[in-house]
């Protein structure tokens with residue numbers, strides 16, 4: 001049997017998409033098996049590695065593909081998911097705004113480094129501006145840059161006429177947030193506030 005450490009190294013390198021580390025971890029397992037006298041098994045592993053190396057580019061494409069997520073069940077009525085290809089560089093931005101948005105991206109990309117210092121990246125931003133000023137586009141660009149799904153909240157099915165209905169649907173959305181990483185976009189956010197005085201919901 002290969003040691004647990006070798007298997008962990010193998011899995012880690014696959015998750016991180018580190019091909020070279022993956023090959024070297026696999027070769028170590030082959031060497032280990034050979035030392036145990038399992039020559040045939042070792043040979044089989046080496047052949048698999050050679051095959052994988054020869055396919056090179058195909059593996060890379062697979063690694064860079066974004067895993068698709070789609071809301072299911074009741075959530076499917078509340079969130080619409082898409083994978084924008086918008087980039088920050090597609091936008092016309094004041095340098096002040098660009099710096100702010102870049103900083104959000106940096107914090108997200110380096111979140112594990114921040115976590116080492118018990119800090120977390122900013123996770124909530126409020127976009128304010130006239131119609132057509134680029135709020136939706138900004139949300140799409142953040143998702144595009146971070147290779148995350150853009151989850152847009154569908155208000156027509158969020159706001160209910162019965163007491164507590166809206167709140168329990170919001171809870172579903174917040175639960176989804178803690179499970180699935182993404183850019184959750186509450187477009188026209190003031191629509192929720194506007195309904196606070198409605199007679200049938202609290």
Ligand SMILES: Nc1ncnc2c1ncn2[C@@H]1O[C@H](COP(=O)(O)OP(=O)(O)O)[C@@H](O)[C@H]1O
Nearest residue numbers: 090091092093130131132133134135136137138
């Ligand atoms: N800062 C910008 N840079 C480039 N294009 C923009 C910008 N702001 C708006 N646009 C263009 O106008 C369209 C509408 O903008 P949008 O993001 O929907 O505005 P909002 O959500 O604020 O109403 C976008 O799809 C984009 O084509």
Ligand SMILES: [Mg+2]
Nearest residue numbers: 135136137187
């Ligand atoms: Mg918009």
